Amino acid sequence: MKKYYIILFSFLLFSNSFLIAKPYKGAEYRTKQSFLYGRFEVSMKSAYREGMLSSFFTYYDGGGGVSNWNEIDIEILGRYPNDIQFNTITPGQINHVSHYPINSSPHTDYHTYAFEWTPDYVAWFVDGAEVYKQTGPHIQTLTRAQKIMMNIWNPQAPNWAGVWNPNVLPAFAFYDWVSYYTYTPGSGNYGTGNNFTHSWTDNFDYWNTSRWDKASHTWDGNGCDFIYENVVFQNGKLILCLTDSINIGYTDVKGPVYLASRLSNEKVLVYFTEELDQPSAENISNYFIPSVTITDAQLLPDKKTVRLTVEGWDYVSSKTLLVLNVKDTFQNVTSPKNLTIIMPPQFTFPLKINCAGPAVLGYLADQEFTLTSDYGFMDGSNSTYSNTLQINNTDEDEIYRSEKYGLVTYNVRLHNGIYNLKLMFAENYFTQAGKRIYDVYVEGSRVLQDFDIYNLVGSNTAYIKEVNSVVINDGELNIHFAAKTDNPLINGIVIELISLGAAEEFIPDEKSFILKQNFPNPFNGQTQIEFIINQADNYKFSVYDIKGSKVAAVDLGYLSNGFYTNTFNAKNFSNNILASGVYFYELKNSRMSRIKKFVLLN
Numbered sequence: 001m002k003k004y005y006i007i008l009f010s011f012l013l014f015s016n017s018f019l020i021a022k023p024y025k026g027a028e029y030r031t032k033q034s035f036l037y038g039r040f041e042v043s044m045k046s047a048y049r050e051g052m053l054s055s056f057f058t059y060y061d062g063g064g065g066v067s068n069w070n071e072i073d074i075e076i077l078g079r080y081p082n083d084i085q086f087n088t089i090t091p092g093q094i095n096h097v098s099h100y101p102i103n104s105s106p107h108t109d110y111h112t113y114a115f116e117w118t119p120d121y122v123a124w125f126v127d128g129a130e131v132y133k134q135t136g137p138h139i140q141t142l143t144r145a146q147k148i149m150m151n152i153w154n155p156q157a158p159n160w161a162g163v164w165n166p167n168v169l170p171a172f173a174f175y176d177w178v179s180y181y182t183y184t185p186g187s188g189n190y191g192t193g194n195n196f197t198h199s200w201t202d203n204f205d206y207w208n209t210s211r212w213d214k215a216s217h218t219w220d221g222n223g224c225d226f227i228y229e230n231v232v233f234q235n236g237k238l239i240l241c242l243t244d245s246i247n248i249g250y251t252d253v254k255g256p257v258y259l260a261s262r263l264s265n266e267k268v269l270v271y272f273t274e275e276l277d278q279p280s281a282e283n284i285s286n287y288f289i290p291s292v293t294i295t296d297a298q299l300l301p302d303k304k305t306v307r308l309t310v311e312g313w314d315y316v317s318s319k320t321l322l323v324l325n326v327k328d329t330f331q332n333v334t335s336p337k338n339l340t341i342i343m344p345p346q347f348t349f350p351l352k353i354n355c356a357g358p359a360v361l362g363y364l365a366d367q368e369f370t371l372t373s374d375y376g377f378m379d380g381s382n383s384t385y386s387n388t389l390q391i392n393n394t395d396e397d398e399i400y401r402s403e404k405y406g407l408v409t410y411n412v413r414l415h416n417g418i419y420n421l422k423l424m425f426a427e428n429y430f431t432q433a434g435k436r437i438y439d440v441y442v443e444g445s446r447v448l449q450d451f452d453i454y455n456l457v458g459s460n461t462a463y464i465k466e467v468n469s470v471v472i473n474d475g476e477l478n479i480h481f482a483a484k485t486d487n488p489l490i491n492g493i494v495i496e497l498i499s500l501g502a503a504e505e506f507i508p509d510e511k512s513f514i515l516k517q518n519f520p521n522p523f524n525g526q527t528q529i530e531f532i533i534n535q536a537d538n539y540k541f542s543v544y545d546i547k548g549s550k551v552a553a554v555d556l557g558y559l560s561n562g563f564y565t566n567t568f569n570a571k572n573f574s575n576n577i578l579a580s581g582v583y584f585y586e587l588k589n590s591r592m593s594r595i596k597k598f599v600l601l602n
Contacts, residue, residue, distance in 0.1 A: 024169070024223055025248055026153040027230035027240040028215035034060070034145035037183035039196040041114040042150070043176035046076035048107030048304065049273070051164030052154040052242055053077045054173035056113060058146035066093045070144040072122055074113050076106050078171070079162030079378065081302065082444075083408060083480070084113070086124045086132050090141045099408050100124070100131050101441050101480040108303060110176055116191055117142065118183055123192065130192070132482070150175060151215070152230075152240040154223040160379055163370075164223060167257040168273045172250065175238040177203045204238040207231075252330040258323040260371045262342035264475040265416050266517070268308040270323065271371055272334070275303035277327040282306070288322040289341070303329075345374035345413055346520055346601075349528075351495040355410065355424075356382040357402035363492060366404065369411045380407030385428050394462035396492075400426040405489040412477040415519045418499040419477070421467040424492035427453035428460055438488035441480035442467050450484065469498065499530060499565070515587045515594040518568070522599035526569040529585065536560045537589035543568070544584045551578060570600050578602075 035058070046054035053075050060070035071089040082105055087097045102111070114125040119140065123133040152173045155161040181188075181196035188197040202208060215226040230241040232250040239250050247253050257273040270287070280286060281299040287308060288294075296309035306326075313319070324336040353375060354363035369376035384402045391397040403426070404410075421442065430436055433455035440448035447467050457463045470477070477495070481488035497519070514532040521527060533539070539559050543552040568585070570578045580602045586595045 021245070022218060022223060022225045023245055024154060024166070024225075024242065025227045025230055025245055026151065026222075026224035026242045028149060028151035028153075028217075028226045029175075029231050029238060029240065030059075030149040030213050030215055031147045031211060032213055033211070034062075034147050035180060036143075036145040037117050037119065038199075039114060039116045039181035039183075039191045040072075040148060041112060041179040041181070042074075043110050043112050044106075044150075045108070045110045045174040045176075046106045047078050047152060047171040047173045047242065048081075048105070048275075048302065049078040049168040049171045049242075050162035051079070051158070051168065052152065052171060053161060054150075054152050054240070056150050056175075056178075057148075058117070059149055060144040060146045062144065067091055068144065069093045070142050070146055072115055072117055072142070072146070074115065074124065077161055078107070080408065081105055081107070084124075084126065085408075086115075088122055088134055088138065088142060090138045094138070096134060096138060098132055098483045099480070100126065100482055101444055101478075102126060103444060105302060108301060110174070116196070118185075118195070132484075148178065148180065150178075150238070150240060151226070152242045153226075154242065156221050156223050159381075162378075165273070166244070167259075169242065169244055169254075170247065170252050171242040171274075173240045175204060175240070176236070177201055203236060204233060205236055206233055252328065252332060255332040255334040256326060256328045258326075258334060258337045258339065260342065261321045261339060262371075263313075263344050264413065266310075266313075268310055268321065268341060269475075270306040270308060270321065272304050272306070272326070275329050276306070277329055277331060280325060280327040283325070284308075286323065286325045288324075289319055291317075292319065342372060343522075344415070344520065346522070346524055347374075347414075349495065349497040351412070353410075353412070353493045353495075354399055354402070355490045355492055356404040357384065357399070360398050361396055363399060369409070375412040376410070377404055377407045378409045378411070380404050383429070389428065389460060391426055391428075392461040393457065396462075399424060399492045400462050401428070403428065403489045403491050406483075406487040407481055407490070409481070410479045410490065410493065412493075412495065413475060414472050414477050414495070416473050416475060417471075417497065417519065419470045419472060420496040420498055421470055421477075422494040422496075423447075423465040423467065423479070423490060424494070425451075425453050425463045425465070425489065426461060426491055427458075430454055430486075431459055435486060436489070437483075437485040439482040439484065440465070440488070441478075441482070443470055443472070443478055444480075451488075497528065499563070513587070513589065513592075513594070515596060517596055518585070518598045522601045523570075524601050525571060526567055527598065528565055528567055530563070530565045531587055532563050533559050533561050535589075537591070539587060539589050541566070542586045542588075544586065546582050551583070570602075 042056040055075045057073040069091050073087040075085045082102050084100045112127050116123045121135045123130050154164050179201040180199045182199050184197045185195045188195045190196045214228045214231045218225045229248045232239040259271045261270045278299050282297045284294045284297045292313050293311040294308050298307045319341045320338050321341050322338045326334045352363040356366050359365040367376040369378050391400040437452050513534050516530040518527045518529045539556040541554050545551050584595050584597050586593050
């Protein structure tokens with residue numbers, strides 16, 4: 001297997017590409033002075049757009065080419081809702097990349113980011129807390145004084161930054177202040193060990209020409225030119241702008257673009273290219289679905305997604321959503337657009353995913369995660385080993401012979417509920433401990449820390465991490481990978497459904513029981529139905545067609561208090577052959593009944 005490096009385009013050697021004007025214009029702000037060691041801090045809010053990034057970093061620009069490369073990065077890729085990328089780039093242009101899942105969005109709120117650079121370590125901080133540190137021989141090669149820099153640009157690297165779509169323009173990154181602290185071990189009063197001393201802070205009330213330069217260059221792999229006009233000061237903020245070549249600076253003359261919509265947890269999610277004006281986004285008259293009533297529209301915290309509550313959805317016929325008159329924060333209006341609503345995935349559980357290979361052994365094939373896909377990876381590459389390689393501790397060798405490595409996240413769209421996970425790993429490349437170490441997060445909680453597969457089980461051996469009772473309440477499972485040494489990897493994922501719907505409290509009401517919505521819905525063949533019994537009694541379960549005729553029934557008998565999950569199989573439940581369509585299922589006891597609707601698709 002070839003050793004994998006993420007090829008970052010930040011500050012590649014300048015070429016004559018700057019002689020040819022590019023169609024997009026970005027921005028960079030950099031100090032005149034260079035600094036050797038210290039603590040570097042920024043308060044910023046990044047741009048939330050796929051295919052681009054916002055940054056805060058230091059860089060040696062004294063020449064000497066790749067052999068003299070020194071750089072320390074905080075890069076926030078606009079494709080991720082909650083990820084920060086850290087990196088040092090050392091001589092030979094060798095990258096040492098890691099990622100950190102931040103608990104709140106870096107794009108909608110200001111956060112304080114910092115890194116400490118000393119002769120012995122580089123450590124990164126988010127809102128005052130250290131979240132990652134690099135030590136080791138490569139840190140001793142960061143010996144060249146570097147300038148403090150910030151920029152916004154669109155890399156021509158879709159696997160890393162995401163697919164570029166010019167409709168996302170303009171994009172803006174906001175910086176509130178930057179501070180520099182000198183490294184003064186033993187005599188400081190700030191930072192780790194009080195080893196740093198405040199030197200200066202710039203609050204960006206104006207362009208301090210004695211401290212900062214605006215940049216006007218580009219490089220191969222950068223989809224834009226940096227121009228002075230896209231470095232803007234307004235209301236005590238530095239604003240770096242990524243624009244087209246005509247409408248430059250902090251301005252927006254184009255309405256938001258409606259990208260896609262999908263049904264998720266009985267709601268319709270509507271995705272736009274940019275942040276929206278809340279009153280227009282929440283005006284239900286701006287949305288139209290034929291034969292469906294829209295009763296509510298809510299702008300979600302990312303300011304780019306609207307959630308519609310609907311009534312009258314039959315889930316059988318194809319539906320489209322027309323969007324019109326929605327405004328962005330600059331009061332530009334979207335052009336009317338009609339798109340087919342993407343239906344939720346029809347997964348069968350346990351759901352199995354081959355994270356770097358084809359559909360085999362009941363596992364789904366690997367794919368990239370996008371607005372229109374139901375699951376997949378973001379970033380990373382594949383390695384495949386010989387089909388004769390024997391994997392210990394498993395009878396599913398084929399899954400462990402391929403791996404996704406260098407990935408940042410793996411995501412799966414799921415109905416809200418509770419799930420058990422099995423994360424599958426095997427070390428087939430390194431033959432000693434300490435060569436590959438990383439952390440794994442599930443739904444923001446770290447489930448593996450300093451994970452070293454070889455150290456645990458050796459080489460060519462399956463290792464399964466079980467993560468139980470994972471609560472999904474936003475329609476999406478997120479698995480996050482954070483490298484510490486080399487690249488994280490995963491071979492497979494198995495997801496088991498435990499409970500459907502929201503995690504409801506057990507309510508000790510002796511006169512009631514809870515009947516939950518089935519999942520999946522619509523369903524093909526079989527679906528799961530969960531209910532909670534709060535009073536022991538005799539219970540019956542029945543299914544009715546749209547005309548009210550009973551098509552299936554079963555006597556469940558005497559049930560005591562507790563949680564129950566039953567599988568309804570449309571083929572085995574009744575002697576009748578049920579056609580596709582809308583049906584109603586009922587649970588009743590001696591005192592009451594509850595009815596819900598579900599849809600069968602044959």
